[in-house]
Structures are given as C-alpha cells and as structure tokens.
Amino acid sequence: LEQDNEYVLISEKPAWQLIEKWVQTNPLEIKRLFMEAAGFKQESPYELVDKRKTVTTKSLGLSYKEPIVMVSSLFQYMFNDKGNTYLDAYNNIPHVGHCHPKISQAITTQIRNLNTNTRYLYKSFTDYSEKLLNYFPPKLCKVFFVNSGSEANDLAVRMSRAFTNRNKIVILEHGYHGNTSLCVKISSYKFDGKGGKGLSGNIIKLPLPKKQAASIKRLHILKHIVKNFSSFKFLLVAKCV
Ligand SMILES: Cc1ncc(COP(=O)(O)O)c(C=O)c1O
Numbered sequence: 001l002e003q004d005n006e007y008v009l010i011s012e013k014p015a016w017q018l019i020e021k022w023v024q025t026n027p028l029e030i031k032r033l034f035m036e037a038a039g040f041k042q043e044s045p046y047e048l049v050d051k052r053k054t055v056t057t058k059s060l061g062l063s064y065k066e067p068i069v070m071v072s073s074l075f076q077y078m079f080n081d082k083g084n085t086y087l088d089a090y091n092n093i094p095h096v097g098h099c100h101p102k103i104s105q106a107i108t109t110q111i112r113n114l115n116t117n118t119r120y121l122y123k124s125f126t127d128y129s130e131k132l133l134n135y136f137p138p139k140l141c142k143v144f145f146v147n148s149g150s151e152a153n154d155l156a157v158r159m160s161r162a163f164t165n166r167n168k169i170v171i172l173e174h175g176y177h178g179n180t181s182l183c184v185k186i187s188s189y190k191f192d193g194k195g196g197k198g199l200s201g202n203i204i205k206l207p208l209p210k211k212q213a214a215s216i217k218r219l220h221i222l223k224h225i226v227k228n229f230s231s232f233k234f235l236l237v238a239k240c241v
Helices: 012-024 027-037 045-055 101-113 123-133 149-164 181-185 212-228
Strands: 070-074 077-080 085-087 142-146 169-172 203-206 234-238
Touching: 123 142, 142 149, 149 181
Parallel strands: 142 234, 169 203
Antiparallel strands: 070 077, 077 085
16 A cells, blocks of 8 residues: 555544644543543542541641642652642752652662661762762761751751850741751741740740841851851751652
C-alpha cells in the first residue's frame, strides 16, 4: 500500500484527535476517571480529613478551608488527585525542587548500600564534607550533618552556648526556628501564638524594624552579636524534606 492510501489514512484523523485529547488531559485525572468507571471507590478529601482526625491530633493543622489532596510533585510543581497542577511557592523548603531526579537517585543508591550513623567510618562522609566545604570561606571548616532545620538550630544554640559560656539568646519577633523544645522557646511565632507559653527566661525578643530608629538600634545589637560570634567555625547541614 502507498503511504497516502485512503484506506490506511481513514482512521488517522480520529487517532490524532484522541492523542490531542490525551495530551491535554492530566494522567492523574485519567487514572481517577478509569478507577471511577471501573467501580473503585474514590476517597473524597473530607473522608481523608476524617480518617486523619482518627490517626493524629489537631495540633497537626491542615492548610486551606478546602483541603487539597496531593499525590505527587516534581520540581516546582505539585499535583493533586484531580490532576490539577500547583506552582509551589509555600511548601517546606525543597531547595532544589520536588523529587529532583539526581537527588532521588542519590538517596536511593545510598539507602540500598549503607545507612548508618557517624560513629562508623565511611568514605562518603569525608568526601561529601570536603565537597561542601569548598563552597564556604576557609573559616567555616567543620561540618555536622543533621536531620532537620529544628535539629540544626537546636545544635547551633547548644554550640554557641558551649562556646560563649553564656545562656542568653536574642531572637526576633514572629520568627520560627523549629519544633524541638529549645526551638519553640526561641520561636516567637510559637511561644507568642495560640497555646504558646510566652517568653522564657534567658530569651530576649527584639522587634522587627518598623521605624528607622528601631532598625538602627537593632543593627547595633546585631553588630555586637556578630562580633562575638566571629570565630564561629561550624557549618550545619540540615536534611530538607
Ligand atoms: C525558617 C525555618 N526555620 C526552621 C524550620 C524547621 O525546620 P524543620 O521542619 O526541618 O525542623 C523551618 C520549617 O518550616 C523554617 O521555616
């Protein structure tokens, strides 16, 4: 048959139309429609909210009045169960984007090979530390690996207290530094918020600069703090999830 034979080409037009429709339809929505058509019960967001209430406490708050059920994400995008795409400008700190293929691959390779703590010797620890330190000025010459921002901030406070032999900590109003006991004590967002226990001893809360005078005063205090911490030598690396 010739390439432009009418018999061969008769179904080409509807085929292209179908492909065009598929391209325009999110695969997650197609999956949902197939599941629905095949009689599989789809859990509504509200059913999921109710189930969530039975397995955890209300202290883990949900964002949005109409809760969004997220099913996957990639780079700067997140996708919900209905196949909608969201540009993520808010979700917690995924510096290189969601599910970055290089990061996912590196995590998979490592977890299948060796997953242990820093009490043992292994080459990747020193290799990675050296690589990281190359990005920092020579003064920042030691690395600690931690699991979260909270752990990094907690450790930073402990180290600075050990180094300075002082206990007082200066913080800014509205700040959030994490969810360990210590981080909550230095997070005005937490201790001044609903259910918060207020300012603890040894914590000094400064206002955010609202007027020029206030910001100049704050700058003086910050300059003093930076001067005192100028021989700080540690780089804290937090795993961001
Ligand atoms: C500014 C800031 N500091 C610290 C943290 C705590 O980090 P993590 O949730 O990894 O403990 C967060 C998390 O939202 C944060 O936004």
